[in-house]
Each structure stands twice: as structure tokens, then as C-alpha cells.
Amino acid sequence: MQMQQVEIPMITISKEDYLKAIAEAEAEGNPVISATLAHWLAVTRPAVTAAVKRLTKDGMVVVKNDGQIQLTSRGRQVAERTIFRHHLIERMLAEIFGMPWYEVHEEAERLEHAVSPAFEKKLVEKLGDKDTCPHGNSLALRSPAERRKKGLRLLSEAEAGVPYRIASLYERDRKLLDFFEREGIRPGTRLTVQTRNYDGTVSLVVEGKNIRLGVPAAEKIWVMKS
Ligand SMILES: [Zn+2]
Numbered sequence: 001m002q003m004q005q006v007e008i009p010m011i012t013i014s015k016e017d018y019l020k021a022i023a024e025a026e027a028e029g030n031p032v033i034s035a036t037l038a039h040w041l042a043v044t045r046p047a048v049t050a051a052v053k054r055l056t057k058d059g060m061v062v063v064k065n066d067g068q069i070q071l072t073s074r075g076r077q078v079a080e081r082t083i084f085r086h087h088l089i090e091r092m093l094a095e096i097f098g099m100p101w102y103e104v105h106e107e108a109e110r111l112e113h114a115v116s117p118a119f120e121k122k123l124v125e126k127l128g129d130k131d132t133c134p135h136g137n138s139l140a141l142r143s144p145a146e147r148r149k150k151g152l153r154l155l156s157e158a159e160a161g162v163p164y165r166i167a168s169l170y171e172r173d174r175k176l177l178d179f180f181e182r183e184g185i186r187p188g189t190r191l192t193v194q195t196r197n198y199d200g201t202v203s204l205v206v207e208g209k210n211i212r213l214g215v216p217a218a219e220k221i222w223v224m225k226s
């Protein structure tokens, strides 16, 4: 029997999503105010206000006088747990089920909330403790500053004529990932910047193929000298 495909309404944004978004936005060096979260989670400002009120009552966040939202140690624990589970689910989908790297993020966004401590333990046993997810993003290196310290740089800042390897890609934009995949841009891909063009684009040779990338896309890719 074949299941009929029906459109299922989007799952509501959970408290865990808010806490994770705060931790991630913080790691990227953004001051976290309600507008940051509204943008990050694609929800309305009143929705953020209501959620932050609940999280404050639960002792998960504090809101400073200037509007900055900060995690309490309990809030941070939940955020870190959710980030870790997201990472495990992405790896499970890619490494065990062979799901393509550009598809695993959204699936993990849904499944991460359903992982029990016992299942998490099983996943760790099965997958081992590799630090990078299928997008090349590392649990240890979250902020741009930490990445730069390890020798990574954004493709938009890469030197011309030097061979690089893609270390990681921004994973929260599915359309962008589909585009990257079509162009052969994925973790591990080798490339060289040929020229930086007057219109702001960069001309690249990606595995022998010439392509041009605009700055908004080039800023979503971390590379390493290879
Ligand atoms: Zn992800």
C-alpha cells in the first residue's frame, strides 16, 4: 500500500530551538536581541517576546537592560545538548543511511528533539566521536575567530592562485546548499581562486571547472590551504 503524500504543517518552534539559536548566534559573534532571534528562526517579534518570557520564567535565559538575551547555565546545557544531538543525527543520516550531505540539516532539525539519552548513547557508540558533521562544521570550532585561529578563512577572502580545500559550508540555507551541490561545491572539494572581479564576484576553478561565485555565496564557505 502506498502512503498518500500530504502537506504536513510545520512543527512549532520549540524552546530547544530558541536556546540553540541563542547559543549559535552568540558563537557567530552576533549580539542576541529579539530581532536576531526573529530573523534566525524566521518567526515574528511577538512570537519571540512570548517565547523569551517563557524561557525567563523557566530559568533558561536572562534579558539584560539593553535587551540582550543571555543563556543561564541551565539554558546553555539544554542548548549544547541539542546542538550535540543535531550533530549526531546529521551524521547518522549521512553515514548510516547515506542521505546526501545537503539534505541532512532539515531532517536533523526535526529529529534532534526526539533523541532520548539512551538513543544518544547508542548513536555515540555507533558513530564514534568525530568532530565534524556532513557539512564539515565542527563542534569545537564554532566562532569565526576560532576558525581563523585554526587557519581557516572565508572563500571571499581567499588568495588568488593558491590551492584550497573546502572545510565547511553554512548549513542553514537549503537553497544555497542545493546550488553548491549543483556546482560541485561540497566539503573536501579542491578549488583555486583565479581572479577577484570588479563586480565583486570571484572566478574559481572547482575540480577543473570554471565558475563564478558572488560574495554572498563565497562568504558562506570556509576554506583551508591544501
Ligand atoms: Zn545542521
Ligand SMILES: [Zn+2]
Residues within 6 Å of the ligand: 090, 105, 133, 134, 135, 136, 137, 171
Ligand atoms: Zn551540519
